[in-house]
Amino acid sequence: MKPAAFAYAKARSLDHAIELLGRHDGQARVLAGGQSLIATLNMRLDAPDLLVDINRVAGLDCIARRNGYIEIGALVRHAAAERSDVIRREAPLIARAMPHIGHPAIRNRGTVGGSIALADPAAELPACLLALGGEVEIAGAQGRRTVAADAFFKGLFDTALGSGDVLTAIRVPAAAPATRTGFAEFSRRHGDYALVGLAASATAEGRSLRDVRLAYFGVGATAVRARQAEAALIGTGLDAAVAALEQDLAPEDDVQANAAVKRQLAGVLLRRVAAQLTEQSA
Amino acid sequence: MSAPVVDIAVTVNGELVRETVEARKTLVDFLREDLGLTGSHVGCEHGVCGACTVRLDGVVVRGCLTLAAQCDGARVETIEGVSDSGEIADLQDAFHKRNALQCGYCTPGMLLTAQELLASGAAPSRAAIREHLSGNYCRCTGYQAIVDAVESVARARGKA
Numbered sequence: 001m002k003p004a005a006f007a008y009a010k011a012r013s014l015d016h017a018i019e020l021l022g023r024h025d026g027q028a029r030v031l032a033g034g035q036s037l038i039a040t041l042n043m044r045l046d047a048p049d050l051l052v053d054i055n056r057v058a059g060l061d062c063i064a065r066r067n068g069y070i071e072i073g074a075l076v077r078h079a080a081a082e083r084s085d086v087i088r089r090e091a092p093l094i095a096r097a098m099p100h101i102g103h104p105a106i107r108n109r110g111t112v113g114g115s116i117a118l119a120d121p122a123a124e125l126p127a128c129l130l131a132l133g134g135e136v137e138i139a140g141a142q143g144r145r146t147v148a149a150d151a152f153f154k155g156l157f158d159t160a161l162g163s164g165d166v167l168t169a170i171r172v173p174a175a176a177p178a179t180r181t182g183f184a185e186f187s188r189r190h191g192d193y194a195l196v197g198l199a200a201s202a203t204a205e206g207r208s209l210r211d212v213r214l215a216y217f218g219v220g221a222t223a224v225r226a227r228q229a230e231a232a233l234i235g236t237g238l239d240a241a242v243a244a245l246e247q248d249l250a251p252e253d254d255v256q257a258n259a260a261v262k263r264q265l266a267g268v269l270l271r272r273v274a275a276q277l278t279e280q281s282a
Numbered sequence: 283m284s285a286p287v288v289d290i291a292v293t294v295n296g297e298l299v300r301e302t303v304e305a306r307k308t309l310v311d312f313l314r315e316d317l318g319l320t321g322s323h324v325g326c327e328h329g330v331c332g333a334c335t336v337r338l339d340g341v342v343v344r345g346c347l348t349l350a351a352q353c354d355g356a357r358v359e360t361i362e363g364v365s366d367s368g369e370i371a372d373l374q375d376a377f378h379k380r381n382a383l384q385c386g387y388c389t390p391g392m393l394l395t396a397q398e399l400l401a402s403g404a405a406p407s408r409a410a411i412r413e414h415l416s417g418n419y420c421r422c423t424g425y426q427a428i429v430d431a432v433e434s435v436a437r438a439r440g441k442a
Contacts, residue, residue, distance in 0.1 A: 002306065002308075002327075005285035005306050006306055007305055008305035008349065008351045010354075031349075034349070038329075038347045038349065041306075042308070042328050042346065042347075043327075053351075099413075103418075104342060104399075105332065105335055105342045105343050105344050105395065105417055106329065106417065108341040109341075109343045109344070109347065109348065190413050191413075191416045191417055
């Protein structure tokens with residue numbers, strides 16, 4: 001289908017974008033890569049008055065190490081993140097996830113900030129941000145603020161972003177030598193949204209792990225931490241962690257798989273990802 | 283109320299084009315309807331099938347998930363452009379020889395996507411070729427002949 005009519009404005013700066021958004025009182029949308037937004041408009045699931053194109057706003061496409069964090073600007077394309085040496089070295093979980101995001105043509109255009117701001121429950125990057133204990137930088141009419149990943153994702157496609165806000169960057173702690181990461185997902189076809197996926201980080205201590213963070217996606221309204229499984233993985237072991245998923249996860253049936261299948265797959269993923277976490281320790 | 287419009291200047295296959303387009307017009311509709319470049323096809327219109335694949339500033343994108351308004355100042359190349367320049371003549375030849383198409387609807391998108399993989403200079407495995415083309419649907423061939431064609435060109439270019 002074709003989208004309903006809307007006006008289009010090229011933001012000259014971050015302030016200009018925020019001003020345009022404010023003037024349209026919830027009826028404007030931020031256009032970055034557009035790989036989800038334009039599909040949504042084409043299907044007429046949304047019909048805003050105005051698109052505010054931030055692609056020409058300077059300074060939003062940097063990948064840099066700053067104060068022990070890796071900062072990824074909102075306009076960094078997935079393809080640029082995939083090629084980045086800084087991300088491969090210092091945010092390896094994101095590097096592991098990248099090839100699973102859409103297809104080459106989607107990754108050439110889609111942005112890291114857009115994926116986080118949309119917060120699709122089956123998307124890879126929100127789960128990575130959660131697993132890494134990262135944070136989100138937001139600019140709005142009231143100034144700038146930082147929101148931790150644990151507080152950013154609120155519900156189905158619902159985040160801490162207000163209708164007048166622009167997500168400007170995400171930050172994740174730079175990997176230390178003892179940092180371990182794991183990533184795996186099941187999808188029907190390479191590049192499709194996941195049926196179930198798991199992003200994980202941990203710190204190795206001798207042969208064991210601490211600070212385990214397991215973030216599942218595709219099993220609820222948002223990416224979710226499996227906190228009891230995290231504790232079990234540190235304490236009692238892998239079988240107990242897989243069993244703990246029964247309490248941690250409450251997947252519902254959807255068109256792709258029913259809840260029982262998702263539960264089963266979640267356990268399989270935990271075994272695979274746990275192997276990745278400990279392989280790196282050896 | 284008439285729909286909002288935007289003035290754009292965009293270089294399409296090496297030629298500068300100035301047009302006034304509706305803000306909501308997608309790049310692929312602009313190419314087909316305003317410029318008559320009907321080699322780029324419209325399939326699903328939500329980024330799944332890859333029939334609308336074109337190059338924007340040197341990289342392949344979905345023509346249905348990019349607005350024409352966003353292409354002001356950009357460089358766009360379509361299947362017509364890369365065909366005429368001879369850039370993918372060997373790939374087109376291989377598709378022909380190996381029957382890597384039947385109806386041809388997906389072929390322009392397949393060729394542009396495959397060319398991006400081949401131009402990266404890698405010697406891709408069959409699995410890597412399949413993965414790279416996973417965002418381009420073909421409902422006729424079953425993909426086997428397409429992978430054969432891309433693999434044969436990768437080998438031939440590697441030797442050249």
